[in-house]
């Protein structure tokens with residue numbers, strides 16, 4: 001089927017998310033909580049657009065809006081710019097230290113909203129990190145409390161016992177709210193420091209020992225001491241041996 | 247305590263949907279959900295501590311810190327507020343030395359503020375454990391509270 005986004009005709013499958021259709025056609029819509037590996041979060045509302053369907057107009061959240069009917073979409077008209085500006089400023093009140101939100105506020109000339117109290121930090125409580133952590137299987141962090149005191153934290157507010165130091169939470173975070181440090185030999189996240197393991201053959205960094213153990217346990221094997229590339233090489237050598245022997 | 251916790255939680259099937267019920271049982275028995283309880287329950291169900299911690303901090307009916315033997319719920323909804331709930335908060339603070347959300351040193355009383363008990367006609371309302379007290383005044387407060395001190399063995 002066909003829809004029109006900002007005057008451009010775009011082909012799409014029924015049920016496809018509007019944001020994806022736009023992206024595929026090179027149309028930019030700002031997003032925060034949208035992550036390709038963890039679709040459907042839909043909570044920051046920065047990606048709103050206007051959809052006009054048979055003369056009816058509505059504002060929708062493009063990252064979770066499935067296109068079902070032919071329609072005309074406006075991703076950046078005055079109305080949307082204004083609404084997005086307010087949303088961005090509200091997010092900034094929640095996460096004043098976030099650089100990306102500050103930049104977006106500027107780009108969309110977000111209104112001042114001086115009367116509102118400011119919170120602290122960079123987190124917008126989108127929950128992507130929690131989902132990344134539980135999808136991976138470690139499940140070390142969660143949303144804690146509720147309402148205005150809701151936050152992302154490990155149980156009992158101490159370095160999480162279940163954390164394997166994979167760093168997925170920090171990587172998916174749109175506002176870089178999770179502190180994460182890494183050097184040659186160690187990685188620190190959630191105030192827990194892990195030793196990094198290097199490939200026994202080529203010396204490439206392979207992640208933390210806890211990460212390797214976790215993956216091995218899932219796969220029902222022993223944790224590897226070689227990186228992927230070296231393991232393949234070794235396997236090829238073994239194969240070659242087998243062939244030349246026969 | 248480990249034994250007591252275990253006997254509470256092993257009554258339930260090893261499924262996440264029974265977690266809340268098990269934690270409510272702990273709250274009832276220990277006046278809070280102990281950390282050990284969350285950890286043992288996670289082991290029992292085979293889920294993550296983080297999941298249960300999230301649940302335990304979400305519901306107001308569950309608390310991680312030990313609550314007092316008697317729970318005083320003071321209504322600070324619109325009607326009670328207008329009829330002087332504020333003074334009662336101060337009054338309780340003077341009597342027991344606790345602010346809303348706190349528990350007295352002797353472990354006898356916890357004070358909680360609630361938003362409306364649906365009894366605006368008898369405002370200001372105070373509930374101790376399961377008993378409702380209507381049109382509470384600063385003068386009546388000591389009497390009501392002392393009654394609970396006495397029933398405590």
Ligand code: SF4
Nearest residue numbers: 123124126127129173
């Ligand atoms: S830390 Fe980042 S990913 Fe996690 S909820 Fe906050 S903003 Fe979202």
Ligand code: FES
Nearest residue numbers: 043044045047063
């Ligand atoms: S990107 Fe769509 S709601 Fe956050």
